[in-house]
Amino acid sequence: MNLRKLILTENACYKAGKKITPKGIMVHSTGANNPYLRRYVGPDDGLLGVNQYNNHWNQDRPDGRQVCVHAFIGKLKNGSIATYQTLPWDHRGWHAGGSANDTHIGFEICEDGLTDATYFNAVYKEAVELCVYLCKLYNLTEKDIIGHYEGYQRGIASNHGDPKNWFPKHGKSMDTFRADVKKLLSEGAKPAESEKKKYYRVQIGAYSVKANAEAQLAKAKKAGFTDAFIKYD
Incomplete structure (x- = not known):
């Protein structure tokens, strides 16, 4: 994820200053052919x-409407994809x-002509x-994610x-979206290879006489090393 931040401080929504405890996530798409x-x-x-028209949403009521979301996903000027927290x-x-x-x-995905896979x-x-x-940040699951139409x-x-x-x-739905979120959440819960617990064995003796090895094993177990064992080479 390419997450950046540009808070829409001039928007009347931001100025209202009301807070919530997030209980879910709503997915929107803009409904306009402009991916930028x-x-x-x-x-x-x-x-x-x-923006040559200066009609972005960092103004009191963009296009005369009371609208503001928490983030947008779309293209930067170089064509790469980013998320902007707003x-x-x-x-x-x-x-x-x-x-x-x-x-x-709520976040918006910038639509294009809807045909570019x-x-x-x-x-x-x-x-x-x-x-x-966001699920990790607010202890949510994929079940807490809905599309705007599902909210309706x-x-x-x-x-x-x-x-x-x-x-x-493009062969997707909110069900596949939730499934993909669930899969990635599950993968994130698994320890990375570098984080997996490693064990190191310590040899405390080498004996040519079995009785001596057994005597040393008994001492080790008496000292608390109950999983000690003899290996014969």
């Missing part, structure tokens, strides 16, 4: 590129259009990794279809 982060995140930090994770966002604003972290796979992977990061079905979000309008075009 500079459309929503600004001003330019040298990596984003300049609100503190425990800040109450304006992304769900319902009570999920009080409980869920390379771009989709890259941002999908970035989104999975972001959710794994539960009565906690407005009537939007994202990201169901995009994921199936």
